[in-house]
Amino acid sequence: MGDHVSDDRTGGMHDECPTASPTTSHGAVGLPGTRRPSFVSTTDSTPQGFYIGETELSDARMPPAGLNDYGEWALELAGASGPFQHRYTALLSFPWIICGFQTMVHVFTVLPPHRRRVCSNHLDHCMVEDLPLDDCSLLQRDYEFVDPGHSVVSEYGLICEGAMYGPLLGTLFFLGFALGVYFFGGLADTRGRRRAYLWSVLTLQAGGLAAAFAPTYPVYAAARLVTGAGVGGTGMVAFIWNAEFVGASLRPILVATTNCSFVSGSLLLPALSLLLTQWRHLSFVLFLIGLPALLMQPFLLESPKWIASNGKADLLFDVMQEVARINGRTPPPPPAQSGEAASGEAAKASSSDSVGALRQLLTDARLMGRFYPLCLAWFALSMGYYGLSMNVGNIGLNLYVSSMVSAAVELPAYGIAVYTIGVPRAGRRGTTVGGLALGGGACLLTGVSMGNDGPGPAVLTVLFFGKFALSMAFAVVYMWAAELFPTSVRSRSVAMQSMCARVGGMLAPIIADLGQTSKALPMFAFGLPCVVSAVLLSSLPETLGRPMLNTIEDVPAQPVRQTFGGGCWKAYNQLEEEMPESGNQPSPCMMGNSPKRQTPTREWGSPTRGSPPSSPQLQAYNVVEAVPQFGKQPGPTMLGNSPKNSPKNSPRKTGDSSP
Numbered sequence: 001m002g003d004h005v006s007d008d009r010t011g012g013m014h015d016e017c018p019t020a021s022p023t024t025s026h027g028a029v030g031l032p033g034t035r036r037p038s039f040v041s042t043t044d045s046t047p048q049g050f051y052i053g054e055t056e057l058s059d060a061r062m063p064p065a066g067l068n069d070y071g072e073w074a075l076e077l078a079g080a081s082g083p084f085q086h087r088y089t090a091l092l093s094f095p096w097i098i099c100g101f102q103t104m105v106h107v108f109t110v111l112p113p114h115r116r117r118v119c120s121n122h123l124d125h126c127m128v129e130d131l132p133l134d135d136c137s138l139l140q141r142d143y144e145f146v147d148p149g150h151s152v153v154s155e156y157g158l159i160c161e162g163a164m165y166g167p168l169l170g171t172l173f174f175l176g177f178a179l180g181v182y183f184f185g186g187l188a189d190t191r192g193r194r195r196a197y198l199w200s201v202l203t204l205q206a207g208g209l210a211a212a213f214a215p216t217y218p219v220y221a222a223a224r225l226v227t228g229a230g231v232g233g234t235g236m237v238a239f240i241w242n243a244e245f246v247g248a249s250l251r252p253i254l255v256a257t258t259n260c261s262f263v264s265g266s267l268l269l270p271a272l273s274l275l276l277t278q279w280r281h282l283s284f285v286l287f288l289i290g291l292p293a294l295l296m297q298p299f300l301l302e303s304p305k306w307i308a309s310n311g312k313a314d315l316l317f318d319v320m321q322e323v324a325r326i327n328g329r330t331p332p333p334p335p336a337q338s339g340e341a342a343s344g345e346a347a348k349a350s351s352s353d354s355v356g357a358l359r360q361l362l363t364d365a366r367l368m369g370r371f372y373p374l375c376l377a378w379f380a381l382s383m384g385y386y387g388l389s390m391n392v393g394n395i396g397l398n399l400y401v402s403s404m405v406s407a408a409v410e411l412p413a414y415g416i417a418v419y420t421i422g423v424p425r426a427g428r429r430g431t432t433v434g435g436l437a438l439g440g441g442a443c444l445l446t447g448v449s450m451g452n453d454g455p456g457p458a459v460l461t462v463l464f465f466g467k468f469a470l471s472m473a474f475a476v477v478y479m480w481a482a483e484l485f486p487t488s489v490r491s492r493s494v495a496m497q498s499m500c501a502r503v504g505g506m507l508a509p510i511i512a513d514l515g516q517t518s519k520a521l522p523m524f525a526f527g528l529p530c531v532v533s534a535v536l537l538s539s540l541p542e543t544l545g546r547p548m549l550n551t552i553e554d555v556p557a558q559p560v561r562q563t564f565g566g567g568c569w570k571a572y573n574q575l576e577e578e579m580p581e582s583g584n585q586p587s588p589c590m591m592g593n594s595p596k597r598q599t600p601t602r603e604w605g606s607p608t609r610g611s612p613p614s615s616p617q618l619q620a621y622n623v624v625e626a627v628p629q630f631g632k633q634p635g636p637t638m639l640g641n642s643p644k645n646s647p648k649n650s651p652r653k654t655g656d657s658s659p
Contacts, residue, residue, distance in 0.1 A: 063333055075245075079324065096265070106390065107403060152166070167513040169224050169509070174505035176230075178503075184236065188237050192302055205294055266407040269403070378498065379504040390512040424544065429537070432477050442462045443524070450519050486555060
């Protein structure tokens with residue numbers, strides 16, 4: 001037997017197939033009479049699934065007719081988790097480091113400067129008298145900054161009447177972020193991932209270079225707006241591009257790698273700021289560090305999913321040939337040409353339904369109960385996450401030390417989140433709600449305990465634990481939010497929730513700036529929305545192991561009551577053992593009809609995976625892995641919805657398949 005692969009259309013779940021004879025192949029690849037990789041089934045003593053092997057076959061199955069189906073089919077044959085995917089994950093994680101740099105550099109470019117009094121008689125003791133920034137009793141000619149180039153505050157005189165313009169820079173950055181997500185998201189869909197990535201990185205780099213040489217505040221503010229647009233587009237396109245090359249088993253790794261790359265930029269930035277104390281020097285060095293993200297674009301292949309959706313059969317075949325070559329696999333055969341028209345019609349139908357999807361989200365009672373609480377959760381998470389990151393200079397510790405600790409606590413948070421999303425007792429809901437509740441509660445407790453003199457060690461521990469919890473929830477809410485909505489409105493719902501997150505990001509620097517007058521006030525502002533959203537989200541259903549919804553009719557009017565994070569794991573194990581022998585249908589607990597709890601299954605390919613299910617009835621209970629923390633992301637697709645296990649062919653009722 002060769003390497004084990006899974007059909008990406010079923011997300012790592014495996015269909016049963018007849019035992020292949022030496023002369024017959026179900027899903028063989030290549031020309032008759034040649035040695036080629038072929039699908040053969042396993043024996044009854046091994047988990048059922050498809051395996052790649054090399055056999056002498058003469059009756060090869062033709063590739064799928066549709067280009068979308070062919071792209072997924074060919075990617076599995078060429079390798080969906082091989083050296084090619086590892087290389088692309090490493091390359092496309094680098095832009096996220098640049099995004100981390102440019103997002104958090106605001107903390108170090110608006111540092112409060114030191115002033116000193118200037119006397120007309122030039123007495124030495126007047127020259128060394130420090131003035132607090134809130135002392136606005138002197139005229140501008142009567143004071144000077146100790147180091148005018150230390151920050152944009154001293155460079156442009158953003159004190160007293162101009163003090164509001166410092167936090168406004170952060171708001172403009174996140175406004176540009178939202179615009180970049182919208183514009184470059186559309187460009188990626190219409191012009192391709194490679195072209196959208198090129199223009200988004202060019203925008204990011206142009207904004208960074210303009211900021212380094214901005215002669216006036218308006219020019220610098222415009223440069224930060226442009227940089228934000230580039231960051232939003234670059235992060236989103238890089239993740240989508242990477243995700244469309246990898247199989248289901250690598251998606252948890254991809255999510256963790258993406259988030260950790262962003263944190264790596266935030267973690268390295270304080271060290272760079274210590275070495276480069278002039279804000280212009282720091283901005284220019286960040287521009288230079290970002291150049292490799294621009295230079296590597298010509299060496300990257302276009303996304304196979306975008307190629308398939310646009311009917312480019314020849315280009316899709318060329319990409320699959322290169323993937324197979326790097327992975328050391330036998331190349332798949334060329335696609336049938338009949339898939340182009342279907343792909344174009346599907347794209348037109350998807351575009352025409354966008355307005356109706358938005359109307360349904362805002363007015364349909366079945367969706368409103370999910371949509372509005374999740375919008376609040378995204379808003380609260382974004383405001384809390386970025387607010388705590390930008391408030392590190394107001395908590396009474398050394399700015400550089402507190403910034404590094406604040407970033408470092410995110411690394412274990414993402415690792416734990418990748419684990420807990422596949423644990424039935426936690427799942428998507430438990431991880432998100434728990435992170436919001438713990439993070440918001442930690443912020444409120446810090447606000448109560450913190451005086452104007454700064455927090456003690458115990459309070460600081462609670463504060464950084466709050467950042468840890470919010471980071472964990474922020475990494476998971478993208479996936480859970482997408483899985484809660486049917487396919488017909490999924491992309492639009494995730495886009496709208498992401499826009500709510502951008503509003504929270506715009507408010508974060510303004511609220512963080514209040515910490516200069518009251519250290520406790522920002523903590524209350526960050527913590528209260530998180531606690532409220534945790535309470536509201538606790539009534540939403542768990543999606544771990546549940547089939548993805550296809551239409552709004554699949555959404556129940558009232559969610560089924562569940563235990564926290566899932567349940568019925570013991571019943572699931574018993575069902576898995578009994579079903580192959582008895583042929584019984586899934587129990588009410590598995591189908592979500594239990595008045596007490598529902599049972600998610602483990603995700604095969606997650607860190608907590610077990611053996612693949614041994615019956616087709618259980619194969620439908622597997623859903624896609626996460627999407628990242630940044631920007632508008634594509635909604636997940638049902639990973640157990642192959643033609644054999646589709647809802648219309650499944651023995652379960654449509655109304656019973658929703659979370």
